[in-house]
Amino acid sequence: MKGRHMNLLSYALNCIYRYKVRTVVILVCLVTSAAVFSSVAFLKDGLVKEGELSLKYAPDITVQQIWAGRPTLIETSYVGYIQEMAGTISVIPRIWGYANVGNILLVIMGIDIDNMFFDPKETFPMEEGSFLSPETPNSVVLGKAVADILGVRVGNTLTILTESVTPIQYQVVGIFNSEANIYNADMILMNIDDARLFFEIPENLATDIAVYVWDPQLVNNVARDIGELQNLRVVTKDIILKAQETTYGARSGFFSVLWYIVLISVAITAFNQTVVVGHESKFEVGLLKALGFSTSDIIEIRLMESAILGVIAGSFGITFGIIYDRVFNAPIFRDFMLGWVTLYPNFTLPIHISASTIFLIYVITILPLLFATVIPSWINATVDPDIAMRGARA
């Protein structure tokens, strides 16, 4: 049986070559749509993955103070109270906020190096220099994008204006190495005391409180207990993750809709070619049947044709999608997916290429084409060969 299938495959390849116009039209449309979908899907997967990575060492629960319905500084006296709740292993006040440096809005994050729940040197690998140490005040570690935009390297001095427009100089001691990490790319990391000084936040206040729980299954219980305290907002890691997935999912969904429209157009074109203007195709089916090809042979030929075109289009589409994301940094889609392009024009987007996404692209690239070409051929192949040939000739 293998020989017959190989023969049918060679005939299918011949058909692809023979119907050049149809082949080119279908390939151009399919490659374009697959490239758009691939680019957005890889980008979305990359952003979600990046979000997951950034949350790996994020607190299980973040507690914010709410005043008049808005977040405000939280009293550090909550730390001791939360620490006594069952299930918590670490409760740390954090100082962070935004600052304009050279007309660019950056995140300044202060961390309590002495009381970190995890080893920051492992969590934030460095491209250059070293991590912060308690012995070196007024030192900072920069995100890769910040260092590139400001044109500073390890050893340089960075001057930043505080809330009261007082210039403070910081020594750059390190630069994060993860170019694509959107969550530390725009970050300036410093000791918590330096951050407190920078934002002029009193000792008894913090931006928020990070809570770590020893058993993930207890997170909701602890969160519920904290939520019972008045004027506190409790955000769990899961909620942040779901919010990220929803945001990127919705944005990529928009492109998916566009992609489907293009794909349906391809299917209609293929169907039209096979049925409406497909007299040649109809005659061919009749003649092949007269020469001994069965209906299943005809369908197998069309299946092979569509599968080959789909695989070629899918492969080129995926390749172009990767090139578009990797080499050109996804112009247009990048604006849409991130929403803060003006901040980092040179920011390298994180993309994630997974087997499941590639499989999905192939499946939904090939399937519409299969239906559009196989069904008309099946209809032609089920009529008597004489009728098919006469009908096509008429």
Place this chain on the structure above:
Amino acid sequence: MIEAVSLTKIYNQQKPNQVLAVTDANLSAPNGAITVLVGPSGCGKTTLMSMIGLLLTPTKGKVIIDEEVVTSYSDNWKAIFRRKNMGFVFQHINLFPHLKALENVMIPLLCHDMDPAKFKDQALSLLERLGLAERALFNVEQLSGGQQQRVAVARALITEPKIIIADEPLTFIDQESAKAIIDFFNELRSEGKTILISTHSYNLAKLADRIYSMKDGAIVGETEKEGARLFNIYIK
């Protein structure tokens, strides 16, 4: 032996444009013999040939080949039966225009479980017997109508079928090609092939071991060996 029993074909049955193409046709074509169908254009020869060749489902009646009622089987079974047992030559030639002569000859092999390349010599040999050895690698569009029909004859024989069905094979071709095909059919008969031909050609009808004449969709005459005379009478 091919037997057609009460074959009837009605197109567009029970519609205003209903056409009774063939009525109650009975025919038998002995193995190893040439059976010829003659009759004016539109009398139903092609329809009857198509029904016998399992290319068209009869409205009524049956086709029996070697005591097997082949019309009662499924579409798929009929395709496999045609693949193994029948070769067709069509009035309109029906070659694939984008292929070379040799490739056209080898097309029927593609639905067989075999490597067509192994039959290349056989295909070339057939083309040689039909006087087309030097045209084997020509695109069919570069061949004359007669040469194309000779390619079609070679195609019908590449799978070595025991039955050849030729529907007005000489209609659109020149005298030289017609002679080549007539001689070839004669050779095929001596090789034991069962041949069924519809034709207007006196020279082709002369070969017949048995002749059926048709008129208005019905078989109106039958004769053996004396076919040439009957055909003479008919064309007069």
